[in-house]
Amino acid sequence: MRHPDAPAPGEPLGAHYDQCFGCGHQPGGLGLIARAGEDVSVTAEFTVRSGHQGAPGLAHGGVLAAALDETLGSLNWLQRTITVTGRLETDFVRPVPVGTELHLEAQVTAVHGRKVYCSATGRIGAPDGPVAVRAQALFIExxxxxFIENGRAEEIDAALTDPDQVKVARAFEVNP
Ligand SMILES: CCCCCCCC/C=C\CCCCCCCC(=O)SCCNC(=O)CCNC(=O)[C@H](O)C(C)(C)COP(=O)(O)OP(=O)(O)OC[C@H]1O[C@@H](n2cnc3c(N)ncnc32)[C@H](O)[C@@H]1OP(=O)(O)O
Structure with a gap:
């Protein structure tokens, strides 16, 4: 369900963690940029770079799965709950060349208790471009x-003393 204080459609969502491989500012990361959509949906863009190759000139499947996973994870901002991936099923429909801007969209399809069912699509070159990848996923609240119990102490301690990170955690209505 869309939270009443969810970001308005079109609003950039930012990074949930600055060092996130998907949405953070990691040198080898995806640098994925997501925006709120209508209802409980998001859109995102990610440009495939040479460090993302699996075969010559083509994106690695795991990187494309990570882009889908990250896009699905950013649905958290619209629900204002924290969920993590329990299950991610991916269809690779077309090869994705290096240099491609992948246009992703994701939406929540059903919620049952802590279980959030969602799906995502990645298209080549434009929001209405050819479909390259699709995912069906189950996220768990x-x-x-x-994070505090499972993350490495070094990063957890740094996160808990970073006001920006604490602000993000509060945006998910969580008091660390
Ligand atoms: C320090 C302060 C700051 C903190 C930071 C705050 C901001 C953070 C903000 C936002 C972060 C979002 C990050 C998004 C990034 C992109 C998404 C990712 O890549 S996430 C990483 C990859 N995923 C994992 O690492 C999960 C690893 N797995 C687990 O930890 C557990 O397995 C977990 C939590 C998923 C479930 O464990 P259980 O013990 O809590 O719950 P159980 O009882 O097992 O499951 C609940 C229900 O879900 C079903 N379920 C669980 N896993 C399933 C599966 N794989 N397939 C089908 N059903 C599954 C179960 O059957 C159960 O269903 P029934 O309620 O009985 O109907």
Whole structure:
């Protein structure tokens, strides 16, 4: 369900964690940029770079799965809950050349207790370009303790003392 305080459609969502491989500012990361959509949906763009190759000139499947996973994960902003990927099923429909701008969209399809069912699509070159990848996923709602108990102490301590990170955690209505 779309949270009443969810970002308006078109609003950029930013990074949930500055060092996230998907949406953060990691040198080898995806640099994925997501925006809120209508209802419980998001759109995102990601440009395939040479460091993302699997075969010569083509994106690695795991990188494309990561882009889908990250786009699906950014649905958290619209629900204002924290969920993590429990299951991610991916269809690779077309090869994706290096240099491609992949246009992704994702939406929540059903919620049952802590389980959030969602799906995503990645298209080549434009929002209405040819479909390259698709995913069906199950995300599971967790508390902030999920990270505090399982993350490496070094990064957790840094996150808990970073006001920007604490602000993000609050945006998900969590008090770390
Ligand atoms: C320090 C302060 C700051 C903190 C930061 C705050 C901001 C953070 C903000 C936002 C972060 C979002 C990040 C998004 C990034 C992109 C998404 C990712 O890549 S996430 C990483 C990859 N995923 C994992 O690492 C999960 C690893 N797995 C687990 O930890 C557990 O397995 C978990 C939490 C998913 C479930 O464990 P259980 O013990 O809590 O729950 P159980 O009881 O097992 O499952 C609940 C229900 O879900 C079903 N379920 C669970 N896993 C399933 C599966 N794989 N397939 C089907 N059903 C599954 C179960 O059958 C159960 O269903 P029934 O309620 O009985 O109907």
């Amino acid at each position: 967790v508390r902030v303790d999920h």
